[in-house]
Amino acid sequence: MDPKLKLIVRGNPREELSLLLRLHKANIYPKNCKVISQFGDVISCRILRKNLLSVYDDKATRSLKAPQVIPANYKNSRITDVSIGAFQELHQNLVSSNYKRSPVVFGIIDFGFDFGHRDFQDAYGKTRFEKIWVQPTPYRNSNKYGYGEIFNAPEMNRAITSQSPYRFLGYHPGKNDRFGRGMHGTHVLGIAASSGASGARGLASTSPIVAVDMGSSYVNGSDLSLGDSVKLIEGIDFILEQAGERPCVINLSLGGHCSDHTGKTLVEIALNNAVKNRKATVIVQSTGNYFKADCHHVGILKEGESKEITWLFKRRDPSANEIEVWYEGEDRITAELYTDNGILIGRSEPFNDAVLNYDKIQNGIIYHRSKEPNTGKNHINIILSKRPESRKLILKLKGGQVKNGEYHVYVERDDMGQSRLAPQDVDTNFTIGSICNAPLTIAVGAYNQKSLERDPMSFSSAGPTIDRRVKPEVLAPGNKIVAARSASKYQLEPGHGLIAKSGSSMAAPYVASLAVKILEKFPKLSIYEIRRLLFQSCNARKHRNQSDANQSGYGMVSYAKLRFLLKQKQRSQQSKNRLHY
Known part of the structure; x- marks a missing residue:
C-alpha cells in the first residue's frame, strides 16, 4: 500500500477522502468510488474512509494513491524599477481595430492571479480570463468537484470597473503577499500572455485564459502550504472542459523532489493521457530548481x-x-x-x-x-x-x-x-522535478540569457529520468525575467506593476507561449508533431561536461527558428492542397 495512504486509513469512517486511482481497465470502476475526473485509466475520486480498504482490494483497482503536496517552482525575485509608461507606446498596436482573439486557450495552474492587472486585459479593457477557479476558498457556487469558487469573465469585468475590484469579486490574488514581491502565478502568466500594456508583450498575448489557483488548502485533514496532486488533476480537467473543442496549452510551474522519476506517478500518467488522447493539447512544465538542492x-x-x-x-x-x-x-x-x-x-x-x-x-x-x-x-x-x-x-x-x-x-x-x-x-543528475517526467509533457530548464555562454542557470535541475530519457527537453530564458507583479495584500486595487524573478518557473511559460504560436497556425496537430517542431527549433549547446548536457536537453528554444519551420510547414501544406485539387 502507498505509504501516504497508510497514514489516512484511520480516522472518521464517514469522512470523504480525495484520492487518485488507476484502473485495470479504463471503463470498469471499483464499487463505492465516486469518479470526479478521468484521464484514460487514471481517475480522481471520492471515497468514504470506511470503504477505503475495500476499494483498494477491488479487482478494478490497479493503484490507489493519497494526495501529494505540489509546491511551486520558484528561485528568487527582486522588485524592479521599470516604468509602466515606457511600454504603453510600444504596444499601441494592441488597441487597433485589427485586434483578434487567439483560438488557442492558455491554461495555467499556479497561485495568485491578478485579474485586474492591465496585462491581462484585451484591446477593449475587458478581462481575458474566461474563468478562475480558486480552489482553497469556501465552496460557494456549485461545481462537480465540491470545493472552491469559480469566477467568470462577466463577474471579473464588473469588478474591474468598481472602486475596490478585489473586495467586489471576493478574491484578492495577493492576500499572502505582505512585502509586495508579487504572486508566482501572476508573474508566470505575464511572461507567456501579457497583452503588453505594462510589461513586454507575450507570445500568447491574445489568448483567452483559464486559471486554477491552488493556493493553500486542507488535504484530508492536513494543513498544507500549497495544493496537492488530486487538486492538480482536477484543475487539468477543469481547464480542458472550459476549452471545449479549442486547442489548449497548459503551463505547470510546479513540483517537488521525491518520486520514482520514471514518469509513472499517477499524476504523470494522467497528464500523459491528457495530451495523448486529446489533439491540439500541450502541457509544459518547469523542470525544477534542484541542481544545487543537495537532494x-x-x-x-x-x-x-x-x-x-x-x-x-x-x-x-x-x-x-x-x-x-x-x-x-x-x-x-x-x-x-x-x-x-x-x-x-x-x-x-x-x-x-x-x-x-x-x-x-x-x-x-x-x-x-x-x-x-x-x-x-x-x-x-x-x-x-x-x-x-x-x-x-x-x-x-x-x-x-x-x-x-x-x-x-x-x-x-x-x-x-x-x-x-x-x-x-550528492549527485546533481536525476534532479528533475517530481511530476515532470511523463514521456509526452514538455519539461523546461532555465538558461542565463544575459551571459555570452548561455549556460544553464546554476540551480536548473538536471536529467535524465531514472529510466534514461531526456528531461528537461529544452532550455528557455530564466534569469531575472521581468513580467507582471500582482497587487500586494495591502493594495485595494491593481497596481499594474512589474517584477523580475528567476527560475525554471520563468522559463516554462515562454515555451508554453511558443506552443500557442504553433497551434494558432496548425490547430489540429498531435502532441508528437508539436514536440517535434519545438525540438527542431532548438539551438544546440556545446557542453562543458555531462552534467551540463543533462541540464540542457536538446538545447535553447529559438522563436526565429520556430517561425521559419512553421513557414516551411505552411508552404508544404499549401503545396499538398494544390496537388490534391
Missing part, C-alpha cells in the same frame, strides 16, 4: 555491501522531514537509520515497516514496499515527525539479494526547513 544520491549496491548516506537538518526546522529510496524490484535492500553517534533508531528489512525512536520518543516511521504497482520498483519511504536534536542522521543501506543494484535516494522538498544530504553523498 539526490545514486549508487550501485552489491550483495553483502553497505552504503552510508548522511542526512543533515537545519537548526530551526519546525516541519516534518522525508526521504525516499527507490530500487529495482528484483533486489532486496535493508534500510537502517542511525544517530550521529552510532545509535540504531530504526531498521526495515524487505518488506517490513518499522517505527523510529529517537530523542526518547517515537518520532517517525519507515515504510518499505515491494514492487510499487506502476513502476515495479521497491520503495522505502522514511518520514520524521520532527528533526533530531543532533541535526544529523545516517541512512545505511545493506545489499541482500542483489541482481541490478542501482538505487536512488531523494530528500523531499520542504520550504519551511529544507533538510539535505551531505556534500560527499
